[in-house]
Amino acid sequence: MTHIPSTHPRAPRRQATTLPLAAAAAWLALMATPTSLWAQQPEPHAQEPAWGLGLAVSTDRKPYRSFDHKVRPLPLVTYENRWISIMGPGVDFKLPSAGPLDLRLRSRFGFEGYEAKDSPHLAGMAxxxxxxxxxxxxxxxxxxxxxxxxxxxxxxxxxxxxQLTLQAERRFQAGAFDITPRLALQRQDRKTVDYYYGVENHEARPGRAAYAGSAALNLQAGVRVGYTLAPRQWMFVDLSTTRLGNAIKNSPLVDRSSQPAVTAGFLYRF
Incomplete structure (x- = not known):
């Protein structure tokens, strides 16, 4: 599920900090992880361009029945300047801030879908x-x-x-460690749920009835723990779980009520 997730977790800072956040998902097949993995918050009024490169591994337990879950490598690429922020598959265009309120226009490519070969229970699904x-x-x-x-x-x-995502988070610093817990509520509308979890009449099979999705509220809790190895080197582990709304849980394609995810990685900031 995309999310989020979100979404503005932060890594250890310098003047124009950039980072991928916990549902790191620059890898195409992994954007089903929450968007909070990628979201970030730079220093206010940051002027100097800054960018980072890194690598992570991630896995999430999708709710589809007998889905082929894999651990995937994630190339991490970030870039930040006064007007733009690039985080994996997402690009933010910054608008003028209004005091403590930061505003952005956002674009992101998500890979929430599936192919019939991903599970025997998806056979015959488009x-x-x-x-x-x-x-x-x-x-x-x-x-x-x-x-x-x-x-x-x-x-x-x-x-x-x-989809609409509301999130609350706070970052705590303890020496070289940073800990950022978060709580998010995401509403996916009827069309989104129906597309990813619905079953069309021509896709129905014995044991897989036709299903029309409706709007769903998903609740996510997560925490990211980071460690500063050196002034420009940062590693992290992000743990999260998403409790799925009834409209998703009731789908004949689904056999789980939650979607856990784990991501660990390393980032070098130039």
């Missing part, structure tokens, strides 16, 4: 494709917790849906 998502995001830095909202619409013409 491919569900990943999509380009466009929208806006806002983050309010309260001084105690960062509150964010992200509204994205499917711009690829596949599901033709949209």
């Amino acid at each position: 491919e569900r494709k990943g999509s380009l998502w466009l929208g806006a995001a806002a983050t309010w830095h309260t001084g105690v917790v960062d509150l964010s909202a992200e509204l994205l619409a499917n711009a690829s013409g596949h599901s033709k849906g949209h």
Whole structure:
């Protein structure tokens, strides 16, 4: 499920910090992980361009029945300047801040779909494709917790849906360690759920009835633990689990009520 996830976790800072966040997903097949993996928050008024390279491995337990789960390598690429932020498959265009409120236009490519070969229970299902998502995001830095909202619409013409994500997170520093817990609520509309979890009449089989999805509320809890090896070197582990809404759990394609994910990686900031 894309998410999020989100979404503005932060790594150890310098003047224009950039980083992929915990559902690191620059690898195409992995964008089903929450978008919070990639979201980030730079220093306010950051001017100097900064970029980073790294590598991670990630796995998530998709809710589809007997789905082929794999551990995948993730190339991490980040870039940040005054007007743009690139994080894996996502690009943010920064708008003028309004005090503690950061505003952005957001584009992201998601790989939430599947192919029939991914599970024997998906045999006879048409491919569900990943999509380009466009929208806006806002983050309010309260001084105690960062509150964010992200509204994205499917711009690829596949599901033709949209999703709204609300998230709260806070970063704690303890020497070389940083710990960032987060809690997010995501609403996926009827079209999105129906596209990825619905079953068309011509796809129905014995044991797989036709199913029309409806809007779903998904709840995610996660924590990212980072460690600064050197001033420019940072490693992290991100753990999360997403409790799926009833409209997803009730799909005949699904046999799980939650979707856990783990990502670990290393980033070098230039």
